Amino acid sequence: MSSPVSERRLRVLHVEDSELDHQLIMAQLRRAGLDLEVQRVDTLGEIAEALNQPWDAIISDYNLPGYSGLVVLDLLKESGRLIPFILVSGEIGEDTAVAAMRTGASDYLLKNHLARLAPALLHAIEANESRRARVAADQELRKSKQRLHELAGHLQTSVEMERAAIAREIHDDVGGSLTALKFDLAWIDRHAHNPEVRQRVASALETVTHAIEASQRIMHNLRPAILEQGLVAAVQWMAARFERRTGIVVSMRTSHEQMQLPAGVPLVAYRTAQEALTNVSKHANATRVDIELSIDSGVLTLELRDNGQGIAPGDLAKARSFGIRGLHERAATVGGWVDLSSNSKGTSLILSVPLQAEGLDGLGEQEDSAAEHDPSAWGLL
Template sequence: MFNRGPVSVQNAGPSAAGLPRFMTAAPGQAASGLGPDAREATQLAILFIEDSLADFTLMRAVLVDAGLNVSAQCVDTETTMRQALAERAWDAIISDHSLPTFSGLRALKVAKEVGFRGPFLIVSGAIGEETAVEAMRAGADDYVMKNNLRRLPPALERGLREVQTRDQRQRAETALASAHDQLNAVFSATPVALFAISRERTVTMWSPACEDLTGLGSTDTLSRSFALPSQPDTWKLLTLIAPALDGTEVRGLPFSIETKGENRELLVSASPLSGSPPSGCVVALSDVTHLAHAQAELSRSESQLRELSRHTERVRENERAELAREIHDDLGALVTRIRADLALARRRSREKETAQLLDEAEQMVASLGEAISRIARAMRPPVLDFGIVAAIEWQARDFAQHTGITVNVHTNQDDLALELEQSIAVFRIFQEALTNVFKHAQATRVDVDLFADDSTLSLEVRDNGIGLSSDSLRKRTSFGLRGMMERVHGLGGWMDIGGSPQTGTPPFRGTTLMISIPLNPPTLSLPGGKSPHHEPEDQE
């Protein structure tokens, strides 16, 4: 036994440049699993609690002989031990069991108080089994008898490995706890109803939003077989998420559930958990009830608007027909009588100049009669009474005569009987299509295909003009196309128009307009105006 201050000793020979790794690394990080060369280069900072300088020198020599690069300091009192622990970080502590004013168990307690995390080994010349067990229970990593110091190096390295493993496990547990807390926070904060389910259909997580949606709390669901208040809803939802339990993600499947006396519209998504096959899946239930209600209300509004548009068109066509009849019958008859009177006055006139003036007036009245007839035909073409095929062919000839643009009509029907509303709508659409060709296309030729079978009528109008740009299709003032679309939708059909703008010299690809209407349309137009074809923005 001896009294002295702290004794510091390092291995002979040059030290590695910079700070020793154990000054910054976790205890035991470098020595674990190292070969002889690596252990020689890795310096271990070891604090010895020992009152015998000879024993300290011997233990250090044993470690050096085992190939360990040791930086050692020896203390023999609690005060000097606390001072050494405060001055630097240590990789390990090796303590004598019994000292004159100190003990190994007390040193172990001090090490714990200051937060030492490395291995703590006890060496003793004579230690009983009960004392050794007490030291191990108190937290010592191992004990070595002084008469068997060859066990010291492997015991130290084993302790360093165990500390490293313990630290890694603690870090993993901390990270897992943090991830679990974050997941719980996400589950609690998200407005989307989330729950997790195992392959055995056991609920493992249940968010507050799920409780709000279903009325089932976590105590009713966790660690129990998945079940909704309604058994049919349970089986339907399990069927929807079944692919996720087999490893395939599920995205946005519609699902409705009746809960709290209200029908809720949901979108179901599910992601498989890890494993092959997956250990389970996480399910998200997005409540889109308000969106479904809004969509239904929008569809009803669109349907009502189209019904109003159809009614307005019917009233307008009826007014046109009535006005055309009045113009033809009243004004036409009046013009005819005026012509007759002028002709009679001309024949009875004895003055040449008066007769000439009467003749000119008769010719002007004749022109007025022709204009009246033309206006009446435009307002309500009488040819519609002979069927839509005849009306299309008449309009094509009239357009070609007045514009010089060639129009070819092809049809598989010589006579096609449609309802009056259908005939008028198709005829007006054809009129507007030809008007657009004349105003915008710069075309020299138009081909028209009119085909019908037992259930559908289709009309296609193609020109060889300059085509349409996307800006033209998006014009908000394109009331011509808007009117055509409304007419087609009102009949339960669809319309498509396309044509890329071309530059350079002819021939061009032009524009193609297609419409299709059912010959036995439903009473109401299609909800929301949906059609299987893309509908462009309107063009005038």
């Protein structure tokens, strides 16, 4: 049964110094019914030039004047071309043949067994084309993953920009209106004499105060202005609020009180801690959370450990575990990664972000005032 390869014209480069041996090999291949376009070369200069052309296969003698077939194989490897290479020799030791195969040769044959040459040639070409297809598929998959990664990063940035816009609207419109209303109610309270009116005003003032507090809480969740004080202060503030709200004890340790970090990193770390604490309050049934924030050997590490019930392996593998996937994608936007481990004694989440060397020079100093380009930075609410 013929293969598609045997039915087309094949371009073969033949490295051979003997014209007689060249004719014998060509006759053997044509006797097998192969349609060939062949070029014979026998010097290293000719070989190097010929490797720039497209070939379906290379057949090379082993013993050549001044060099061996393994030298030709090395030239092929240096060129980066995926071309099947078949070594043919009048005499070749087993060790040499094994070394050639390990180096990348597709096959080797003795010149007194050329009946195997045509099947070996077709098999090598078919295997090489399958390999090329796999390489192309892998490259396309990598490109697709990169496009998805870029899209995820764009979506993360878009979400943060939208959060910032909403927070500004709440600050400028809702917050301003509520504050003005509170002043008006306070004025009415000072000038009212009817006890019922003053009681109603006091109730309204309480409602407005709760609304202002709620708007401030929403603004902080949408766009944490506390990040202006640095990542350490922001995580400490978040941990304290979490402890007051949930009753879960939070302990925090840090290697530096101030950290100068590249743009985007503080917000990624803050959101990671926020998501982790939210998951603890919802699912862990924990009584304690330990947070460690450190920089060591040029890597920012944020670790959160709880003493809860842990996460079932099946939950981590759920198709709709978008929270965990979101953490991975968010970390990837700044070149970092997330490690999550869990057992019956609790769960540990570690965010690691490699930092540029210049980002470590300012450790112990205040954040750079030119942070307007940092998407984690925004004015006071």
